Amino acid sequence: MSYALIDLENINEQSYENLLALWADLEAALNSALQHPDRVGDFPTKLAELRRWLEDMIQQDSDTALYLMFQLASTSMAGYSASHALVCASLCHMVAPPLGLGPHERVTLLHAAMSMNIGMTGLQDELALQTERPTLLQEQAIQDHPQAGVQLLRSLGVIDPLWLEVIAHHHTPPAERLPLQSLNTTQRLTRVLASIDRYAAMISPRKSRPDRSVGDSLRAIMGQRFDPRDEVGKALAATAGLYPPGTLVKLDTQEIAVVLRRTQEPKYPMVAGIIDSKGRPYERPPLYLTASGKPRIINSLPLSAISFSLDHRTMVSLGLFTARQAAGTQG
Known part of the structure; x- marks a missing residue:
């Protein structure tokens, strides 16, 4: 092959x-x-x-x-x-x-x-x-x-x-x-x-x-603490992250987001909003670097938390573009 x-x-x-x-x-x-x-x-x-x-x-x-x-x-x-x-x-x-x-x-x-x-x-x-x-x-x-x-x-x-x-x-x-x-x-x-x-x-x-959320699954393996x-x-947790790319999270803004990429801190991935605070899907997903502290991730969600399919090409491309921008800034 x-x-x-x-x-x-x-x-x-x-x-x-x-x-x-x-x-x-x-x-x-x-x-x-x-x-x-x-x-x-x-x-x-x-x-x-x-x-x-x-x-x-x-x-x-x-x-x-x-x-x-x-x-x-x-x-x-x-x-x-x-x-x-x-x-x-x-x-x-x-x-x-x-x-x-x-x-x-x-x-x-x-x-x-x-x-x-x-x-x-x-x-x-x-x-x-x-x-x-x-x-x-x-x-x-x-x-x-x-x-x-x-x-x-x-x-x-x-x-x-x-x-x-x-x-x-x-x-x-x-x-x-x-x-x-x-x-x-x-x-x-x-x-x-x-x-x-x-x-x-x-x-x-x-x-x-x-299905369970990633957080619930990790707790089931490692114990509540x-x-x-x-x-x-x-x-x-160290390699895939507490919130691996492709999984869903709830933000303190009441938005639902999908994780796009990990960062050096397992708790603070790069995410894209997919549902706004009023429960409406975003036409143009906003990008968030959660390491900045705004917005914050409240918890992870199971994949069944949304009833529609994501545009994977857009999401991955957004993640790649932002990762390159961040790398260029750091360089």
């Missing part, structure tokens, strides 16, 4: 459309590999190719990647399982450096994130659209899916024992309060993946449950 990266320093309407298409193509390719792994000639090589594709997009511009990830995952046409896997892999890629994971650990973690639910891909998509509780048969399939996934991956040619062990145990991670460095490699990666999996599931809307001993939660 071939793909071309976008020159984000000279982004225009066509290049942005290409960027959207690249993300959609990546999601569709992963969905195809997970839905029909038996049709992939060399599954381990294919997943490694998709992992490198994802890494390239994040490395090119992580704020744009995060924006697209959070916004498009909620409206994905590829299916919940693939979009959830992509969100998890993206976040695993970002938290790996601050958690001190080595190159092999990081690669294995991403492969595991992309394939952890391969034992129930179809069922996961079905459950995302299901309003009632899982049936007894579905509950059994959910319980069995880690081992089913390991067996399937082995049959597809996966021989990396660490990858397979993390898949086998990703629903039974070690105790959260044990320091990561006190764990063996399998336990360490399992803990990281389990925390990222929970976080990503909480912020993703499903028919059977409403953001326990500093939770290394994965701290890494999430």
